[in-house]
Amino acid sequence: MSPPRALARLQFHAGFTLDDAVDVVGYYHHLGVSHLYASPILRARAGSTHGYDVVDCHEVNPEIGGEDALRRLVAALRAHGMGLVLDIVPNHMGVGVENAWWMDVLRHGRESRYAGYFDIEWQAPDPLLRNRLLLPILGAGYAATLREGHLRLARRRDRWMLRVYDDHLPISPASEAALGDDAATVHDPSTDAGRAALHALVERQHYRLSFWKLASDMVNYRRFFDINELAGLRIERTAVFEDTHRTIFRLYAEGLIDGVRCDHVDGLADPRRYCRQLRHRLDRLRVQRPAQAPRDTAYLVVEKILATDESLRLDWRTDGTTGYEFMDQVSAVLHDAAGEGPLTELWRNLTGEGADFATQAVRARRQILVDSFESELDRTARALFAAARADVVTRDVSLAAIRRVLVELLVHFPVYRTYAGGAGRDAYDDAVFARAVEGALRTIRLEDVDLLHLVAGWLGGEAPRALPPGPVRRARERAIAVFQQATSPVAAKAVEDTAGYRYGRLLSRNEVGVDAASLAISADAFHRCCAERAASLPHTLLATATHDHKRGEDLRARLAVLSEVAGRWVVTVERWRVRHAGFRQRTDDGRIAPSAADELMLYQMLVGAWPLDLAPDDEEGVERFATRIAAWQRKALREAKRWTRWTSPNEPYEDGCEDFLRSLLSSAAAAELSAFAGYIAVPGAANGLAQTALRLTTPGVPDLYQGTDYWDFSLVDPDNRRPVDFLARAASLDRDASPADALASWRDGAVKQAVVGRLLRLRRDHPELFARGTYRPLAASGPAADHVLAFVREHRGQKLVVAVARHTAEWLGGSDAPSIPADRWAGTSLALPAGHWRDVFGADRSHGGECAMAGLMGELPVAAWFAGKT
Structure with a gap:
């Protein structure tokens, strides 16, 4: 039963459990699927709807039924000759009071047995964070939070703990030992003396509480992207690898799973080593599997975004990726290149934005570094500075200069990451760096040009292994690892979650793993991709819908028709812009809501997602549709980070955009929108x-995302995780x-x-x-x-x-x-x-x-x- 013939992806949560999946095994068997493909099933934060915020690596999530339910599901699968592939999360964990490892680190600091599990910078340059962990969990400034009584000492389970809102954080053993029975009174935040005593106690802990917005500037643990509640793991350490994978390996050895999908492999310090280590361990466990479980090689794929000219390294020993590159290719071959000119001209004429997608991506990278990744930028700059200081030849290079050079490299970096190690960069990564340096040379200060080339050499252009063992070599290797872990989240947030929501020429090409600058490819190009895949990775996954997609697969297929009828679309949009001018609003800051760009993208979403069975005079149906589109629109506006953002919502602008949407759908405009959607619906279905x-x-190997065996006109999450x-x-x-x-x-x-x-x-x-x-x-x-x-x-x-x-x-x-x-x-x-x-x-x-x-x-x-x- 290896490799799988076809996977069916299911999203598990409290509303759809492992026992619920038992009931659909027969359906998927009848359909012809060989393996179910489960979202992460280890214990996640309470109420998680996706499972990527694992808090306990040793337990199957009780919210989805626990291990007993897993065994029932596997029994049903085996009865139908089917298997199970499991999504795993090696890069990070959900942190907070539900994570016992994290709580132990908060209690014991660097002395915790788990201190080395998390990617924490204990020697941060800020004296207040030296040997302490920043906890950006406060809803307001620290002083206000203390004054308002949201911090207090409380007794819980026979131990003194620090109550923060409704959560309880541990205090250090030394602090606890010094507390008497009257500790709650002594540390009462309602009195001046109590607040002072409580503040002094908080300051003696192994963590420092702060306002959540300070995380991007100060956080000293590696996060998953810019999410404070997801902390990076040091999976490159063998003890961490074994402990976090213990349950995964046991499930495989007991025949309960048949393969794994590794989430966000680019977040790891050394993806190649990790994948090979994982393959080796799974291979060794095959002989332990029971007779009723297949003993073929475990199926192993990785979530990896590949550039157009990039290939997955074959020496990683994986079966391939999760299929974003196929999603790009099959979409592009269904678009018509003839529409590129008219659609580009429409976008530029309406928005006044002459920048192409590549330029938008560069701008987004520059903004993201400031808005979301200041702490990661500083961490990477300090790693490079340490490499400079370790060598007497470069000891006079300043941290400020290194930071300037680093910014330009990250801004112009053309792929998610490189994979240099002790042997330096391979030929492909060298070409990547050459492009990054070429871009940086256009924007860097003349005084920093020499340093730019020097830094490029430190980051793998010169093999660290060629250096003698010692501080210079160690510093170079550390700098390479930190840099490579920084490029991936910057790329993802800048390209997928910023530029992809700003550039609206044709939204069917704004998708995860897709270069929106490329509208279409030829049939010959598509054939070449297929032939290369057959020769190199014949068992890689093929996806057209995932839990992360921005638009459903059939929504994108319908929008692709606009590339064929670009002339008609241009005329229609220009007419709508005039007719609907009265629906736009001027906000208090003088801004028009929606902007021309946001209006054009809204029109695309309305005609692309219009339900096939929705009549424009169906008030209840239109209201349901409007609510879904409004949720997408608010998220899209914040992800674009132009007039509003998650960290500082501009609600008047957002409300103005939603009012515009609802005005459209409650007027005669709804019939026009429905008519145009109907015009492109049939070729879209084809x-x-x-x-x-x-x-x-x-x-x-085809991947069938849950529910997409029928038409899929879903929007970005959580809309694409609705019940099936x-x-x-x-x-x-x-x-x-x-x-x-x-x-x-x-x-x-x-x-x-x-x-x-x-x-x-x-x-x-x-x-x-x-x-x-x-x-x-x-x-x-x-x-x-x-x-x-x-x-x-x-x-x-x-x-x-x-x-x-x-x-x-x-x-x-x-x-x-x-x-x-x-x-x-x-x-x-x-x-x-x-x-x-x-x-x-x-x-x-x-x-x-x-x-x-x-x-x-x-x-x-x-x-x-x-x-x-x-």
Whole structure:
């Protein structure tokens, strides 16, 4: 059962438990899935809806049923011949009172046995933080919090603790030993003397309490991005690796899981070492697995954002990534490059913003460094400064100069991170640094040019291993590790969570792992990507929807149609801008809400996400839709960080934007929005089916995110984690209608499910064809050849030809169903290799050779034909 044939991702939380998953195992088995793919299941913070804030690595989360429920789920899976792949979080933990390791560090400081588990800078330059941990948990300034009585000494479980709001923090053993029975009275914050005594007690602890907004400037532990409640782990330490993975390894050894997906691998000090270490440990545990569990090699993939020209290192010994690069490629090949000019011009004319996406990303990086990562910037600068001070040749380099150089390198860094180690950088990373240095040279002070090249050398251009053992070598290695852990969160927050919400040329290309500067790729480019994947990482995941996506897969597929009808879209938006001017508001600070950029992005979201069954006069339905869009809009405005942000919400601007939205949807404008959404809905559905077919048949292992077996018009989280109607899905699957028959009621999503089910069952019947089959492009001929993307997979006499239609707006725009009339294919054909072919989606048969596209496709925008042993 290795590698998996297809994964189905489920998000576990108190509202959908492991026992709830037992009830859907039969459905996924019937659909053709081989493995469930679970979000993190170790104990997380109470009420967590995602599981990435693990607080106890040794326990299966009781909120989702605990280990007993896990065993029930695995028993159900094994009964159906299925397995389980588990999402794990090696980079960080949720911290707070629920994390016993963190509480032990607060109580004992550097003497805690867990002090080395967390990535804490105990020797911070601030004297107030030396050998202390900054806790940015106060809702206001420290003095006000103390004065208002939110800090007090309290007795809890026979121990004195510091009560902070409703939480209780430990105090050091020495402090506790000095307290008498009247300690609460002596430290009463309602009196001047009590406040002074309480303050003196707080100052003697191994932590320093502060206002939460100080974290970005002062925090001395590595965070996950800029989230104070998620603290980085020193997973590169063997003891930490073993302790945090103890339960994972036990679950694997006992046959309860069959593989892992490693979250945020770029946050680790040494991803290569970690992945190889993990693979080694899993390989050693295989012999302990029970007879009923597969003893094949564990499935191992990593969450990694790859640049367009970047490949996952094969020496990491993983099966691949979680599939963001495929999400980018399959989206881009369904976009029309002809729309780039008109869409870019519309964006620039309406917004007055001439900067392209790359420029927006650079600006966002510069802002993010100041707004969110000052402490991380200082930490990295100090590591480089230590490297300079360690060598007598560079002892006169100043910290301020290093910081200036570092800023420019980070601002212009073109990828998420590099992977230099003791041997220095490889050729790819050298090219990355060359691009970063080239960008930095355009903006750096002339006096810092020499230092820029020097710093680039310290960061892996010169191999530390070539230096003699000693302080210089250690300082260089430390600087490399700290720098490489800094680039990834800066990139993610700047590109995904800032520039991606600022640049609105076409939102279907603003997605995790996607370069929004690239609107489309050719069919040939897509084929090259597939062939490379087949040759290098044939078992990598293929995703088109994830728990982190910004827009649902079918929402993006519908918005892609705008690249085909760009002229019509431009005219429509310009008309709407004039007609809806009266809905805009001027806020107290003189700003117009929404701005032109925010208005244009809102229009895209409204026509892209408009529900297929929503009539504009359905007041209740429109209200539900408005509420969902309003939640997206408020989050998008804050992520963009232009007129408002999470740390300083500009509520008048946000409210003005929401009022504009609701005015649109409560006026005649709703009918126009609905009409345009209807015009692009059918070619968008054709795109959605094409995207689905390509994910299920090109080289790799398809990942089916929960609920996306029907149409997926979800928005960014938490909207994309809404409950799934599995009963409706099971009922339509039981009817077993062919995709062609399901076209009549295509709006309910059953046609997509029919395509998914038939292709997954084909994968189940012929696993080797998909796991090992070659990939070869096929070229159609005739007047509509450019509308065809086709290829053949082949392995030991088995063959599969897949063809999908693309750029169908001129055929399907405004029509009733994603059914392509036969006359559109007139004169266009595709040559099938020799063989006895059967239609995977119907009952037709063919002997191969030159076949008319109308015959191959039937009414559908997708076709799959199989030949060979059954």
